[in-house]
Amino acid sequence: xxxxxxxxxxxxxxxxxxxxxxxxxxxxxxxxxxxxxxxxxxxxxxxxxxxxxxxxxxxxxxxxxxxxxxxxxxxxxxxxxxxxxxxxxxxxxxxxxxxxxxxxxxxxxxxxxxxxxxxxxxxxxxxxxxxxxxxxxxxxxxxxxxxxxxxxxxxxxxxxxxxxxxxxxxxxxxxxxxxxxxxxxxxxxxxxxxxxxxxxxxxxxxxxxxx
Numbered sequence: 001x002x003x004x005x006x007x008x009x010x011x012x013x014x015x016x017x018x019x020x021x022x023x024x025x026x027x028x029x030x031x032x033x034x035x036x037x038x039x040x041x042x043x044x045x046x047x048x049x050x051x052x053x054x055x056x057x058x059x060x061x062x063x064x065x066x067x068x069x070x071x072x073x074x075x076x077x078x079x080x081x082x083x084x085x086x087x088x089x090x091x092x093x094x095x096x097x098x099x100x101x102x103x104x105x106x107x108x109x110x111x112x113x114x115x116x117x118x119x120x121x122x123x124x125x126x127x128x129x130x131x132x133x134x135x136x137x138x139x140x141x142x143x144x145x146x147x148x149x150x151x152x153x154x155x156x157x158x159x160x161x162x163x164x165x166x167x168x169x170x171x172x173x174x175x176x177x178x179x180x181x182x183x184x185x186x187x188x189x190x191x192x193x194x195x196x197x198x199x200x201x202x203x204x205x206x207x208x209x210x211x
Contacts, residue, residue, distance in 0.1 A: 001092030001160035003106065004064045005029045007082030008044035016125050023122045027082035029089075033155035036109035038148055041087050055147050056114045056199035062086035062143040063094055069141065074132065085126060086143060093160060095173045098144055101166025101197040109152030110163060115199040116142035116176040142176050147197065168195050175202070186210060 007027035013020050024046045035042040039058045046053035062084045071079055081089040088106070095116065102113045119137065124130035136142070170192055178184050178192055179202065189206045192198060 001090065001104075001162075003088050003154060003156055003158045003160060004091050005081035005089040006034060006041075006154060006156045007087055007089065008034065008041055009082070010043070010045045014125060021122070021125065023125055025085040025122045025126045027085055027087065029081045029156070031156065033107070033153050036107070036111075036148060036152050036154055038151065041154065044087060056201070057145045058148045059088060059111055059146040060086045060117060060143060061088040061090050061093060061146065062117075063141070064089045064091050065094065066139075066141045069139070073139065074127070074135065076127075083126065084143060085123065088154075090160060093144060095140075095142060095144060095176070096171055098172050099166050099168075100170045100172065100175055100192070101168065101195045103149055103163040104146075105159075105161045105163045107152055107154035107158040109148065109154055110150035111146035112149050112197045113144055113166075113172065114147050114197055115145045115202060116172045116179070117145055118142070118179065137180070140173060140176065142172065144172050145199070166195055166197065170195055178206075184209065 007029050009024060009027040011022050011024040012026060013022050039053055041059060067079050098113055100113050104111050119133045121130060123136060124133050168191060175192060178188055189210055193203060193206050
């Protein structure tokens, strides 16, 4: 497993449907090593910290393996690394096998899996078409959000090594299905809640569904 591309970008203003929107979804590949900080990667930023970034969404990874699927599913002139707003374009990290609470050594940093990505309208801005949001969800290729366990440094080509596995084995895809389930079972909710690294937003949501 490895980092194929390291992508960062600071928020910028763009015009979308007649209004100015500030977004950090535009990420560009960089060739040098960057510091992994408590809530992001050096040179990277998020525009709306109420729904992006923070301890549960500090680093976003998207499997490079999905790019061929999207080239066929959504043809466009170019598919540069970072197109999905990911910080890490990865090889070998797939949502059906990576589990919430798993910890990985990426470069010299240690990251923990917290949740899948739930797309907002800004993915539509990046693709120039809001219909991509529904297609993204239906594809079941959400990518992986990480929190920072230990700060360090990361660069393109760095190895990704599994440091520890969460024993509950709730995969990123299983959590996505649970989030989208309108009537989830109590047992599935409790299983997800048993994972200490589960993102706070979903811990609150699932706890509310049980009450």
